[in-house]
Amino acid sequence: xxxxxxxxxxxxxxxxxxxxxxxxxxxxxxxxxxxxxxxxxxxxxxxxxxxxxxxxxxxxxxxxxxxxxxxxxxxxxxxxxxxxxxxxxxxxxxxxxxxxxxxxxxxxxxxxxxxxxxxxxxxxxxxxxxxxxxxxxxxxxxxxxxxxxxxxxxxxxxxxxxxxxxxxxxxxxxxxxxxxxxxxxxxxxxxxxxxxxxxxxxxxxxxxxxxxxxxxxxxxxxxxxxxxxxxxxxxxxxxxxxxxxxxxxxxxxxxxxxxxxxxxxxxxxxxxxxxxxxxxxxxx
Amino acid sequence: xxxxxxxxxxxxxxxxxxxxxxxxxxxxxxxxxxxxxxxxxxxxxxxxxxxxxxxxxxxxxxxxxxxxxxxxxxxxxxxxxxxxxxxxxxxxxxxxxxxxxxxxxxxxxxxxxxxxxxxxxxxxxxxxxxxxxxxxxxxxxxxxxxxxxxxxxxxxxxxxxxxx
Numbered sequence: 001x002x003x004x005x006x007x008x009x010x011x012x013x014x015x016x017x018x019x020x021x022x023x024x025x026x027x028x029x030x031x032x033x034x035x036x037x038x039x040x041x042x043x044x045x046x047x048x049x050x051x052x053x054x055x056x057x058x059x060x061x062x063x064x065x066x067x068x069x070x071x072x073x074x075x076x077x078x079x080x081x082x083x084x085x086x087x088x089x090x091x092x093x094x095x096x097x098x099x100x101x102x103x104x105x106x107x108x109x110x111x112x113x114x115x116x117x118x119x120x121x122x123x124x125x126x127x128x129x130x131x132x133x134x135x136x137x138x139x140x141x142x143x144x145x146x147x148x149x150x151x152x153x154x155x156x157x158x159x160x161x162x163x164x165x166x167x168x169x170x171x172x173x174x175x176x177x178x179x180x181x182x183x184x185x186x187x188x189x190x191x192x193x194x195x196x197x198x199x200x201x202x203x204x205x206x207x208x209x210x211x212x213x214x215x216x217x218x219x220x221x222x223x224x225x226x227x228x229x230x231x232x233x234x235x236x237x238x239x240x241x242x243x244x245x246x247x248x249x250x251x252x253x254x255x256x257x258x259x260x261x262x263x264x265x266x267x268x269x270x271x272x273x274x275x276x277x278x279x280x281x282x283x284x
Numbered sequence: 285x286x287x288x289x290x291x292x293x294x295x296x297x298x299x300x301x302x303x304x305x306x307x308x309x310x311x312x313x314x315x316x317x318x319x320x321x322x323x324x325x326x327x328x329x330x331x332x333x334x335x336x337x338x339x340x341x342x343x344x345x346x347x348x349x350x351x352x353x354x355x356x357x358x359x360x361x362x363x364x365x366x367x368x369x370x371x372x373x374x375x376x377x378x379x380x381x382x383x384x385x386x387x388x389x390x391x392x393x394x395x396x397x398x399x400x401x402x403x404x405x406x407x408x409x410x411x412x413x414x415x416x417x418x419x420x421x422x423x424x425x426x427x428x429x430x431x432x433x434x435x436x437x438x439x440x441x442x443x444x445x446x447x448x
Contacts, residue, residue, distance in 0.1 A: 004307070006306055035330060038330075038350070039348065103333075104343060105336060105418040106418065109342075
């Protein structure tokens with residue numbers, strides 16, 4: 001499997017990347033680890049006449065933990081997230097989710113920027129970022145702009161990022177309370193049949209806030225505000241869990257594919273969300 | 285035709301320089317251009333791990349990287365880990381504990397396992413299964429691969445202690 005011909009560029013800075021994007025427009029794509037794009041190029045499902053490799057662009061590989069926020073550069077790999085000394089203390093859900101992505105070889109190459117920017121509904125980080133209310137920074141010819149993760153995804157592979165913009169970083173507030181990223185997959189390396197990201201806070205046995213997002217159950221990640229709202233003020237008893245799951249079902253829109261029919265996906269989504277909520281609650 | 289690129293790699297300690305089209309995948313560079321045929325082409329879809337090599341100290345599936353991306357990198361393949369006259373403890377252990385049957389996945393398995401043992405010198409069975417999850421074997425059922433890696437870890441740790 002050999003891709004179609006292309007020109008390869010490895011600019012040293014973002015200005016170089018942006019000028020190539022301006023010059024070649026739709027014919028150019030940026031690439032970080034390449035583990036989503038290269039397989040598509042090999043299958044000739046992606047046609048990329050001008051490939052811009054970001055690996056030499058400086059300033060995109062840092063994880064900064066500030067007093068109230070976490071800043072992750074687009075070229076930070078899943079493996080970097082797993083190995084980082086301080087990150088799991090302030091945002092353990094990132095490590096829990098990263099460890100469920102693909103396999104060790106792919107985690108060394110796959111980046112957070114590629115995972116969130118690609119717009120593949122099967123990717124895990126987009127749902128997680130919606131759960132955490134992350135903000136993405138994109139750079140373009142007119143400078144930088146910020147886009148909330150919850151407003152970023154429009155349809156499969158369609159996002160609020162323009163073709164001549166590059167996603168450069170992800171910023172999140174320090175997550176509060178208990179957390180869980182729960183994923184059902186058929187085998188290592190597969191996308192989720194269903195996955196749930198949960199952050200939940202409690203005070204004296206009562207839920208104060210709950211943020212819930214689901215992966216691969218629609219053509220975008222699904223932040224379910226209604227599912228979170230169904231839990232606030234409850235003790236996460238069985239009735240509350242069932243109400244949250246019913247609310248989540250109202251927000252997802254799974255399609256039938258080789259991971260199963262719609263009824264099965266709804267069922268798995270319910271099971272996975274229940275497990276995620278129970279685990280997050282036990283950690284809150 | 286797209287312009288050929290001047291690419292420099294260091295493979296198993298040896299400097300290599302050549303001109304290649306940007307679309308040349310690293311596995312093809314290694315096997316066809318450099319005659320380094322230890323890394324195998326299995327699935328070609330980044331699932332099976334038979335093409336695993338170390339690039340700047342990371343395990344990478346060389347079917348999913350262009351040689352151009354690796355320009356300037358240090359690469360280690362199974363050939364750089366050990367040979368017939370100087371088997372690496374992992375190679376010795378795979379032989380001793382029947383960690384292979386047909387052998388097709390073995391070069392990728394051992395290349396990946398060298399990195400796993402750098403990260404976790406004394407791994408549990410669970411850590412081995414998780415750390416080797418990117419390499420598929422269709423013969424052994426994995427039991428003897430786990431045993432081989434555990435045996436090699438014990439051997440390497442004992443040798444390290446003896447040296448200290």
